[in-house]
Amino acid sequence: MKQISVDDIRKDFPVLNQTINGRKLIYLDNAATTQKPNTVIKSIENYYKSFNGNPHRGAHYLSLKSTEIYETGRKKVANFINASSTREVIFTRNATESLNLLAYSYGMNFIEEGDEIVISIMEHHSNLIPWQQVAKSKKAVLKYLYTNEEGIITEEEIKKKITDKTKLVSIAHVSNALGTINPIKFIIDYAHSRDAKVILDAAQSLPHMKVNVKNLDVDFLVFSGHKMLAPLGIGVLYGKENLLEKIPPFLYGGDMIEYVYEDSTTFAELPHKLEAGTQNVAGVLGLTKAIDYLNEIGMDNIEEMESELTSYALEKLDSLSEIELYGFKGISNRGSVISFNVKDVHPHDTASILDAYGVAIRAGHHCAQPLMRYLGINATCRASFYFYNTKEEIDLFIESLKNVRKWLGYES
Amino acid sequence: MNLDSIYTEIITEYSQSKHNERTIDSPTKSLKGHNPSCGDEINLEIKIKDNIIEDAAFTGVGCAISRASTSIMIDLIKGKRIKDALNLVDTFIGMIKREITNDEDLEILEDAMALKNISNLPARVKCAVLAWHTLKQALE
Ligand SMILES: [Zn+2]
Numbered sequence: 001m002k003q004i005s006v007d008d009i010r011k012d013f014p015v016l017n018q019t020i021n022g023r024k025l026i027y028l029d030n031a032a033t034t035q036k037p038n039t040v041i042k043s044i045e046n047y048y049k050s051f052n053g054n055p056h057r058g059a060h061y062l063s064l065k066s067t068e069i070y071e072t073g074r075k076k077v078a079n080f081i082n083a084s085s086t087r088e089v090i091f092t093r094n095a096t097e098s099l100n101l102l103a104y105s106y107g108m109n110f111i112e113e114g115d116e117i118v119i120s121i122m123e124h125h126s127n128l129i130p131w132q133q134v135a136k137s138k139k140a141v142l143k144y145l146y147t148n149e150e151g152i153i154t155e156e157e158i159k160k161k162i163t164d165k166t167k168l169v170s171i172a173h174v175s176n177a178l179g180t181i182n183p184i185k186f187i188i189d190y191a192h193s194r195d196a197k198v199i200l201d202a203a204q205s206l207p208h209m210k211v212n213v214k215n216l217d218v219d220f221l222v223f224s225g226h227k228m229l230a231p232l233g234i235g236v237l238y239g240k241e242n243l244l245e246k247i248p249p250f251l252y253g254g255d256m257i258e259y260v261y262e263d264s265t266t267f268a269e270l271p272h273k274l275e276a277g278t279q280n281v282a283g284v285l286g287l288t289k290a291i292d293y294l295n296e297i298g299m300d301n302i303e304e305m306e307s308e309l310t311s312y313a314l315e316k317l318d319s320l321s322e323i324e325l326y327g328f329k330g331i332s333n334r335g336s337v338i339s340f341n342v343k344d345v346h347p348h349d350t351a352s353i354l355d356a357y358g359v360a361i362r363a364g365h366h367c368a369q370p371l372m373r374y375l376g377i378n379a380t381c382r383a384s385f386y387f388y389n390t391k392e393e394i395d396l397f398i399e400s401l402k403n404v405r406k407w408l409g410y411e412s
Numbered sequence: 413m414n415l416d417s418i419y420t421e422i423i424t425e426y427s428q429s430k431h432n433e434r435t436i437d438s439p440t441k442s443l444k445g446h447n448p449s450c451g452d453e454i455n456l457e458i459k460i461k462d463n464i465i466e467d468a469a470f471t472g473v474g475c476a477i478s479r480a481s482t483s484i485m486i487d488l489i490k491g492k493r494i495k496d497a498l499n500l501v502d503t504f505i506g507m508i509k510r511e512i513t514n515d516e517d518l519e520i521l522e523d524a525m526a527l528k529n530i531s532n533l534p535a536r537v538k539c540a541v542l543a544w545h546t547l548k549q550a551l552e
Binding site: 345346347348349352353356363364365372378379407408409 | 414415418419421424425427428449450451452453473474475476477533535536539
């Protein structure tokens with residue numbers, strides 16, 4: 001691993017270097033959204049100062065420049081995930097929109113009565129509700145992969161739930177609520193052996209580890225830019241070309257057409273067929289710069305840095321008797337997300353109290369109500385790290401956490 | 413934000429006290445209230461006789477603020493006429509929205525005045541008003 005200075009990295013992130021409520025900000029809500037480096041922030045300003053034009057439209061300089069920036073971004077994303085061609089990369093607003101695109105354009109057209117759709121109990125609502133709707137309207141069956149006592153989805157469970165009736169499996173690579181890394185290679189291979197297609201929700205994995213669509217042989221993959229240093233409002237849908245070729249457009253409008261007659265239209269080729277209307281060029285530029293930043297540090301290094309932070313935090317949390325940890329207990333095979341509660345204290349109170357100490361965490365059901373119900377809990381606190389976090393921040397987080405019970409009138 | 417003004421002794425005591433946490437035999441009204449965004453869930457039960465709230469209690473899960481607010485409200489409305497209870501609800505919500513600021517007007521809220529500072533914590537306002545909105549719905 002090359003020598004990386006976290007101090008230097010932190011200088012690139014203006015948000016991290018401020019005080020909140022008179023205290024140094026400790027940002028541990030990276031699974032919700034990450035902060036942005038200067039290169040990303042400046043690129044957006046620069047775009048609107050110098051290059052703003054409508055891509056794929058006029059023949060003038062600004063329009064051409066915007067088109068070039070947009071399509072360069074597509075190449076950058078294709079390389080980052082190792083897609084075979086830029087025709088396989090569709091820009092959306094976020095992972096949720098990518099999943100809805102798939103539900104409407106793929107699900108509604110290729111799922112039939114009696115077919116089975118398999119998802120896991122730890123899905124984010126965005127990878128659950130669209131499939132509930134598809135199942136309802138196509139009279140298909142929605143099945144869940146459940147976790148065992150150790151918090152993992154076993155191979156037996158996968159073999160039991162994915163059958164010859166399964167048409168589609170849609171699953172999170174890493175759980176946003178618990179941090180569990182799911183056995184996706186096994187799931188993809190097994191689903192393919194049953195002729196089912198697989199959608200991977202990589203929103204919580206792609207920002208933190210190398211994800212190679214070709215090695216995984218995954219059929220579709222979705223992610224959000226804002227969880228990986230890019231601005232809000234830009235997301236990606238990857239799909240194998242032959243599959244994207246088959247699916248009808250999701251949104252109709254400008255940019256996605258070839259010829260429009262009074263009563264019929266021929267649609268543009270991939271990827272434009274699935275991108276209607278004027279696109280978010282500044283967002284794509286920001287995403288391009290974000291990928292450059294991640295590549296500069298190296299995804300392997302990022303994974304290693306975060307795994308060190310997560311094990312450090314897990315060890316500290318585990319040593320506090322008032323802390324209960326949820327999900328998979330092990331250090332290996334987990335993302336940089338930790339779900340926990342302080343004994344006798346509702347997560348809301350914990351989050352408010354930590355906020356007063358400058359520590360930003362998330363409290364709630366993490367858009368995974370069925371998972372919470374399955375685990376028999378109402379809500380949890382979630383701390384999630386990124387490579388710019390430090391062990392000193394974790395120490396301060398732990399120190400603040402020790403005060404929580406006291407604020408609620410408990411002796412210790 | 414000053415935690416001292418939020419997690420006061422009244423709030424922490426009420427949030428831990430279980431004296432209003434139970435079910436009522438054949439309640440006149442039983443209504444669920446919840447904050448989906450944060451996970452507070454209460455089930456409020458009231459017994460009404462001759463337009464007077466004879467008994468009230470709650471069950472459920474929630475944060476200290478929602479629990480304290482619910483319990484304080486129950487202590488306050490027991491024995492009151494429906495009309496007066498509704499007036500208390502409006503006064504409480506007015507206090508949280510900062511529409512009623514005069515301490516004299518708020519005095520009828522008694523211990524519930526301890527929740528005044530929640531208005532400085534927008535993320536938690538919903539927790540404080542949950543029980544009161546639920547009561548209003550149940551009575552109307
Ligand atoms: Zn609450």
